[in-house]
Amino acid sequence: MVSSLDGFIAKKDNSISWFETSDSYEKGVSGQDPEEFLKTIDCYVMGSKTYEHALELSKSYGWAYGDKPTIVVTKRKLPNERSNIEFYAGNLNKLVVEQLRPKYKNVWVVGGAELAKDFIINKLTDEIRISILPIILGGGLPFFDHLGQELPLHLKDTTAYKNGMVELRYEIKKWPVINMPLTYHKDGK
Secondary structure, eight states, rough: EOTTTEEEOOOTTTTOEEEEEEEEOOOOBBOOOOOHHHHHEEEEEEEHHHHHHHHHHHHHHTTTTTTTEEEEEESOOOOOOOEEEEEOOOBBBIIIIITTTHHHHHEEEOOOOHHHHHHHHHTSEEEEEEEEEEESSSSSSSSSSSOOOOOEEEEEEEBBBBOOOEEEEEEEEEEOOOOOOOBBGGOOO
């Protein structure tokens, strides 16, 4: 997930202009080759709002997720113009155990915040990777909103880039015991 320093993943109007940074950090490394990074991902999982936003952005920038299998978690009927898009409604644990784990090694939960939260609190994630851009937005859609529990993490890696972005990779430590429903149904998403 890409975030502002104050923890927001989107402005209230969903604009992405803040993703571009003119900052410079001399000690930083050159940016990771996006093509090489994307090759490591076997499948994408996203929520319906992220999917709709990606569709809108694809009109100007093209489909960002290529031909990789993409599962959109939703109960709504949404347009589908690509053969690699699949829609899923139901139990997230079943999705992971029956569809994702047998086929894919690296699954990226693209967003949004609600879906990421559901994967985290239902113990379906191994790692949280967040790239913090050098900006404070002051409001918008928070990434970690109301997890409702403390979650211990282990820092696996950190990278500072020349553009001022810092990437943090955290492993989720031993899971605390929680009882949450696994069926994805919030707000008809």
